[in-house]
Amino acid sequence: MIDRLEFILALARERHFGRAAQACNVSQQTLSAGVKQLEERLGVLLVQRGSRFQGFTPEGERVLEWARRIVGDARAMREEVSSLRRGLSGTLRLAAIPTATPIVAALTTPFRARHPNVRFSVHSTTSGEIGRLIADLEIDAGITYLENEPLGRLTAVPLYRERYRLLTAIDGVFGGRDAVTWDEVASLPLCLLTPDMQNRRIIDRQLLKAGTESAPLLESNSMIVLLTHVRTAKWASVMPAVLADTFRLNDRIRAVPIIDPDLSHSVGLVVPEREPMTPLCAGLIVEARNAAPAIAEMIDLL
Structure with a gap:
């Protein structure tokens, strides 16, 4: 079931059967068959089909929301079990608004010192895209504005103004x-x-x-x-x-x-509002709270 929900998430992200299959490291035939099996099990059509991907049905949109929750929880469970055996490891995927990129190292550097088995993937994008990437499970956390525009279901730690x-x-x-x-x-x-x-x-x-x-x-x-x-x-x-x-x-x-x-406007770290939180996100929250006073003081002196 989880792998078929992963197919749905990839299809929502790529909007193309071939690219979704490539993202999941399976053939297009395997992905299409998996989606059809999920439709048969649920008894509803999820995808509007034609010569190419045309979007999700209303039922498919609801299933997509559940898929994000279920797959997110499944990934969090695997990460937590792994951390109990080996400590924190894996790749922490982080996105930041362009104006906040100079302070990323203030989080990643001490985090790596505490957890040397963790790798990082960092890219710069817009605040709106950060919200979407978190919702679609494509990143673990973001650094973005905390005011002005809705954040959605996210846990935030202010870092500086x-x-x-x-x-x-x-x-x-x-x-x-x-x-x-x-x-x-x-x-x-x-x-x-x-x-x-x-x-x-x-x-x-x-x-x-x-x-x-x-x-x-x-x-x-x-x-x-x-x-x-x-x-x-x-x-x-x-x-x-x-x-x-x-x-x-x-x-x-x-x-x-x-x-x-x-x-002035508040900028901070945001992670998915999930309980229990993934070990990587929980560790990053701790690092952000520790680093926030020094980051804020540094910014105030500029």
């Missing part, structure tokens, strides 16, 4: 200032993250409150692209203080605090 800086050339309009307002930021030729990023939506809302609709001249989902444009001294950008510090700006670029208001 994100504050914002104007990145501008030192000989630019506001390059010599100790601080700027959001209204002043809006007057500059801006390059910002794309609207699918929650960081961009936060900036857009604040500029709108300042009386100006966000209209950047360049958008990118890459912080490196934004920084290289700022380095030309022809553009400015808005970045979290932690990223500005990580980039080690040269003497031509300044990170100027943005005030009026001094905006």
